[in-house]
Amino acid sequence: MEILMFIVIGVLFAVGTYMLLNRSLLRVIVAIMMLSHGAHLLILTMAGLNADAPPLEHMADGGYTDPLPQALILTAIVISFGITAFLVVLGYRTYKVHNTDDLEKLRGSADE
């Protein structure tokens, strides 16, 4: 199970990095989403996957899942949700004002 999770995380990070280097505003935002999903999964996996066990100690017969990473991820997901929403709006406004979503054209010239 861990191996599968690490492959998924690796793919998410690879795709995210590739898209982050893209020229389109929207793809950069999608890349940020992918990277943050990868990071969330990483927290879950690094704490040790304990399948079939509840995150409650008194319900556990043989071992329980560590509930802390799940709480951490919940917080991190809320934050990344807010940031994604903000980035989408910011990207949209940038597109509206500059009439382009090509980051190459959004480069600042030195003398302005």
Add this chain to the structure above:
Amino acid sequence: MNNLLMLPVILPFAVGALLILLVRYRKTQRMISALTSFAMLGIAIFLAYEAYTTGVITLEFGNWTAPFGIVFVADLFSTFMVLLSAIVGVVCLFFAFNTLHSEREKFYFYPFYFFLLTGVNGAFLTGDMFNLFVFFEVMLLSSYALIVIGGTKYQLRESFKYAVINVFASILFLVGLAYLYGITGTLNMAHLAVRVGELEQTGALQIVAMIFFLVFAMKGALFPLYFWLPRSYYGPPSAIAALFGGLLTKVGIYAIIRSFTLIFIHDPDFTHTFILWVAGFTMFFGVLGAVSQFDFKRILSYHIISQVGYMVMGLGLYTRIAIAGAIFYIAHHIIVKTALFLFAGATEKITGTTDLKKMGGLLKTHPWLAWMFFISALSLAGIPPLSGFFSKFPLIRESLVIESYGIATVALVVGLLTLFSMIKIFVYAFWGEQAHSKEQASVSVTKLLFAIVPLVALTIILGFAAEPVFNYSLDVADQLLNPEIYINSVLGE
């Protein structure tokens, strides 16, 4: 008594939320925010005093004991930083009253201002790695909003990059947290310090240490991750740029100093030497950027980079006096850099530009502004008897004592180049032919100067009363170099 520790976080947060509701009433907003900022200053002074007299104060939320619950820790270093952020908070707010366009005030300037202070104070006070992440995010999200407020073409273009870079750093932060939790099984800073000591800082833990350094370096604008700073700090109005230039990068520096004096201290030959190299490059390339620019705000932004290098240099040298010098430098820098950005705002209000080539002759029409700027500029460059000298002197002396002559040379050369570029501003903006019209010459900046005077006075006081302040910095350094004090007061031996 301990519950007071929450106030620097709760108060601005509650007031910020309240101000959202009052966004239409400009005067009420201003009055409430002025009162709050003074209240925060009072609380910060009180906390600093308490931490100085009674030792480290801790607060365990909901009485959950330390490694399991959330803790706030106020030692000398964090209360000192809270105090500095409160000072900047008051000054920038009063400057904003007089310079900010009313449209921007309507777009939730004050709520975001206080949310930013919430995040900054929280990051200083928290004793938990994950909460550090959360408060970083609170701070950054409000900084994204503040940096784009007004929505000019330039701002939109640069804020997008600023936001993406910082979000990427936050994701790396999460990755680092995941590894750290996987290896040590805890995120409480004091507990981490113990666990990292037990596990020995090699292999995977060394990599985690470097991930954290990378993350904080990105927020603190260290070499080679500073490229985003000058462009994004140029966009917003001066009151906001001053707040950012004074405070935001210092939160990254605070996090570096905290984690590399408390948690990752077991292999200083590698980590701290690495930090010293990074500091040297940061100073040097930052000041080169400043020398090459011909714009008031851009020069100041590049100077932030070079001066962040001095603070990290103190950490890299890792001796008592060097760390005390770094603490003194942080205080000096926050005060002077905020003042200089506010001067940029004042000259922009008069001339309508920040391009040095379009300015000139302000000395005749606005002598007070010019001479006060001159004092701050000399202080930044490190001319005695102002605070800049007394913060650089221990750093350079200490690097000579432990025979790192390379870094000492870099620090001295950078000081010289800093002086050169500050004099360039003075010569172009204040001397020479009068470049502004008669109407512009009659613009009064007295109200603005009232906001800056406390900062200029502080830099003079820090210079003339350097000894008590430096003794205080030595106390801070002692506490930082003896992590047992921190660990014992959190984990309760």
